[in-house]
Amino acid sequence: MNVSLKVEIQKTAAAAWARPGVIASTTRATSKQDHARRNALVELGTPDETRRIAARIKDHTLQNLDTYLKQLAEAVRARGGVVHWASTHQQARDIVHRIAVDCDAHTIVKSKSMTSEEIDLTAYLEDAGLEVVETDLGEYIVQIAKDHPSHIVTPIIHKSKLDVARLFADVLGIDYTEDPRELTLAARKVLREKFRRCDMGICGVNFAVAETGTVVLVTNEGNGRLCTSRPKVVVALMGIEKVIPTMRDLAVFLKLLAKSATGQRLTVYTSLITGPRRPDDLDGPDEFHLVILDGNRTNILASQFRETLRCIRCGACLNTCPVYRNIGGHAYKSVYPGPIGKLISPLLNSYDQYQELPQSSSLCGACLDACPVMIDIPAMLIEMRNDLRRKGYLPWSHRVAFRAWSVAMRSPWLYRVGAAMYRRFVDAGSRDGWNPKLPGPLAGWTDHRDVPAMAERSFREQWKTLEDA
Amino acid sequence: MNPDLKHPSLGVDEDAFLAGITRALADRGDSIDPPALDAARVVAPDENLVERFIEMAAAAGMKPTRFDTLSAATENLLEILHGLSARTVLLPPEPWPGRDDFAAAVAKAGIASADVLDPDAAFDVDVGITGVRMAIAETGSLVLDSGPDRARLASLAVPVHFAVLREDRIVADLLDWIADGDADPPANVVLITGPSKTADIEMNLVTGVHGPGEVHIFLLPAHY
Numbered sequence: 001m002n003v004s005l006k007v008e009i010q011k012t013a014a015a016a017w018a019r020p021g022v023i024a025s026t027t028r029a030t031s032k033q034d035h036a037r038r039n040a041l042v043e044l045g046t047p048d049e050t051r052r053i054a055a056r057i058k059d060h061t062l063q064n065l066d067t068y069l070k071q072l073a074e075a076v077r078a079r080g081g082v083v084h085w086a087s088t089h090q091q092a093r094d095i096v097h098r099i100a101v102d103c104d105a106h107t108i109v110k111s112k113s114m115t116s117e118e119i120d121l122t123a124y125l126e127d128a129g130l131e132v133v134e135t136d137l138g139e140y141i142v143q144i145a146k147d148h149p150s151h152i153v154t155p156i157i158h159k160s161k162l163d164v165a166r167l168f169a170d171v172l173g174i175d176y177t178e179d180p181r182e183l184t185l186a187a188r189k190v191l192r193e194k195f196r197r198c199d200m201g202i203c204g205v206n207f208a209v210a211e212t213g214t215v216v217l218v219t220n221e222g223n224g225r226l227c228t229s230r231p232k233v234v235v236a237l238m239g240i241e242k243v244i245p246t247m248r249d250l251a252v253f254l255k256l257l258a259k260s261a262t263g264q265r266l267t268v269y270t271s272l273i274t275g276p277r278r279p280d281d282l283d284g285p286d287e288f289h290l291v292i293l294d295g296n297r298t299n300i301l302a303s304q305f306r307e308t309l310r311c312i313r314c315g316a317c318l319n320t321c322p323v324y325r326n327i328g329g330h331a332y333k334s335v336y337p338g339p340i341g342k343l344i345s346p347l348l349n350s351y352d353q354y355q356e357l358p359q360s361s362s363l364c365g366a367c368l369d370a371c372p373v374m375i376d377i378p379a380m381l382i383e384m385r386n387d388l389r390r391k392g393y394l395p396w397s398h399r400v401a402f403r404a405w406s407v408a409m410r411s412p413w414l415y416r417v418g419a420a421m422y423r424r425f426v427d428a429g430s431r432d433g434w435n436p437k438l439p440g441p442l443a444g445w446t447d448h449r450d451v452p453a454m455a456e457r458s459f460r461e462q463w464k465t466l467e468d469a
Numbered sequence: 470m471n472p473d474l475k476h477p478s479l480g481v482d483e484d485a486f487l488a489g490i491t492r493a494l495a496d497r498g499d500s501i502d503p504p505a506l507d508a509a510r511v512v513a514p515d516e517n518l519v520e521r522f523i524e525m526a527a528a529a530g531m532k533p534t535r536f537d538t539l540s541a542a543t544e545n546l547l548e549i550l551h552g553l554s555a556r557t558v559l560l561p562p563e564p565w566p567g568r569d570d571f572a573a574a575v576a577k578a579g580i581a582s583a584d585v586l587d588p589d590a591a592f593d594v595d596v597g598i599t600g601v602r603m604a605i606a607e608t609g610s611l612v613l614d615s616g617p618d619r620a621r622l623a624s625l626a627v628p629v630h631f632a633v634l635r636e637d638r639i640v641a642d643l644l645d646w647i648a649d650g651d652a653d654p655p656a657n658v659v660l661i662t663g664p665s666k667t668a669d670i671e672m673n674l675v676t677g678v679h680g681p682g683e684v685h686i687f688l689l690p691a692h693y
Contacts (some may be wrong), residue, residue, distance in 0.1 A: 223678070
């Protein structure tokens, strides 16, 4: 068993609880967004029908992913863009670095991209001596605090305004203020200077439309649009699963994405970028590069977990998840936390690294209800637990215990003796029908909760008494 | 478009990359056809689109106003500019209905127009004024294209954005907008649905983060 990850998860969750406000902020923000999502989706009239359509578009696209990626690449090139293919994280980082060197970039402005977090792009470019500035307010705060995002849509959900106030006073040297408006404007001032003198922009990709070679980017602050309009060179980074066939398909996803993420009808800026500027445009980039990353996704495509590639990274499953709300995003030890993170973190990385994550779910199913593309996360989690067992990841103690259970269940005699011994020894310390402490390897279960004690007389014994009477 | 690119393509060979995906899809299973999209429609084309647009644009935090005449609109513009103590505007030369009247009114009021060829202009002016290709009633969104004589930053880097829209340019649903602009889109299209905003700090809504904190929409009758 990968004890270290399990311990890390528990330690991080405990640390989040110990710091005043972290879990409270997370719970408040996620509840608010979850509520807003429900209200917004009602406007679609038949939201489940729209979700079904979106899921089917993704399934169709994934089934023909080779065809659609080729179409996308050809369309991007036809509009003067350059397409680069990266099988690994390292290849993707090298490509972006090489583009930066070739265009003699010094200051790179970057808008939020989960794929860039996945390949740890910013740190890599900084180590190579480039100035990289995160321009989404939350990501900027994470960057200057040397922290990590704890949510895929709202990265500083774990921070209070006091945290930000202290940070800005220390790092930016402004007068201490807790007013969110003043704090935001202080960041704006710094970032606008970066925008004025940036020479390269990096952005993520929410959707890439194969028929036109259009890259779609949504942001509320406008930083995504600035990062792709102001610098002379723009690099967009996407995983292979971001492609969709047509512009009309895009309409369906736009109807769902913002509503599922924050409860907005539409994100403030939906930017559609099709190649570099045209000759008569007054502004816009001279070069447009699209980096398409595999990063283990092809293996997912070939597996029984293909459905997870439908994900549009809206964060609805995080907001609605009782586990996420109570342990915070950092506890998952992954770029992708929450229910979908429990699936794609092991898949994008390895079972060795993340085998504990699929176990940390009560399988309540709230994530499936929230998912705009109807990924059956609970079913996938059960399948992954099975897959882990088949591949020998189950610890020996579990294997022995379940083997013993299986034998006992098939023998009435063993079952009776086992139950009697359980009552005699395990339930010895129980009070009022609850057992506060299980022995030995089962003790972890009762660290944070009691277990119901067995009835004093079994059903069979009671039945026998009734029959005799 | 740019033949001087030093490295046409870096990284893995395209054919090899795509062949790997084809192998992963060896067992494709039953073919999944693309679905019909009409059930995703929210607004029918025969609804009152102007009313719906105004309601949704206002709900998104923008300030839509309907005018009967061009002169009423330019008069109102000057009032707002005066209230903002605006001294400079950015008004790219792109042609749109009523543009020359707006430009004349601004000049007459003694407000300077910034040089559109100055790449920093949008960062320095008080106000940007642009046309709008179309708008979407479903979400209250403005659709702006890049193109000759248009500046992307005029609707983005400025603190206050005025968008001038003809009422007959409003379509019902997101599905309709996309049907219109599909064949060969311009290099940049943006759907604007509200002022620039964030709620990153404890879910407190703050506007004017990187883009405009105010978006005024002037709706003009179809005959202009």
